[in-house]
Amino acid sequence: MKLERNSKAVLLRIYIGESDRYKGKPLYRYxxxxxxxxxFYGATVLRGITGFGQTSNVHTTSILRLSTDLPIVIEVVDSREKIDEIKPVLDEIIKGGLxxxxEVxxxxxxGKEDESD
Incomplete structure (x- = not known):
């Protein structure tokens, strides 16, 4: 599937903590x-300034309570087929989070014409 205007795709949004790791790497980087x-067509990592999850522990960048486990959101968009193929892999890798x-x-x-990896 080629992503073009008006094509259907799936946005997968993964919420984890900055300190989460997998195989010795930060989980978001892995x-x-x-x-x-x-x-995949692309992925973006967003670092939150404050948030809480299932445990209700607030993680924040506040100078009074500087957290080492800030919220991280990874967004990836691709076809339904690609997203469905990766779900079992993610289920094995991601032990905590949301x-x-x-559908989008x-x-x-x-891409920018002069953009290089």
């Missing part, structure tokens, strides 16, 4: 490398 290796998916419609998908 996931981005996995998505790239598997040929994963949601949402692509409005634009462009």
């Amino acid at each position: 996931l981005v490398e996995l998505f790239k290796k598997e040929g 994963i949601i998916e949402q 419609e692509v409005w634009a998908y462009r």
Whole structure:
């Protein structure tokens, strides 16, 4: 599937902690490398300034309570087929956090002409 205007896709959003690790690497970095290796269209990592999860522990960048486990969100968009293929792998890798998916419609998908990896 090629991502073009008005094409249907799935947004997978993964909520984890900054201190989460897998095979000696930060989990968010491992996931981005996995998505790239598997040929996904792209992935973005967002670092939160504050948040809480199932344990209700607040993680924040507040100077009075500087957290070493800030919220991290990884977003990846691709076809339904690619997302469904990666779910069992993610189930093995991600031991804590939240994963949601949402059907989306692509409005634009462009790279810069001079962009290089």
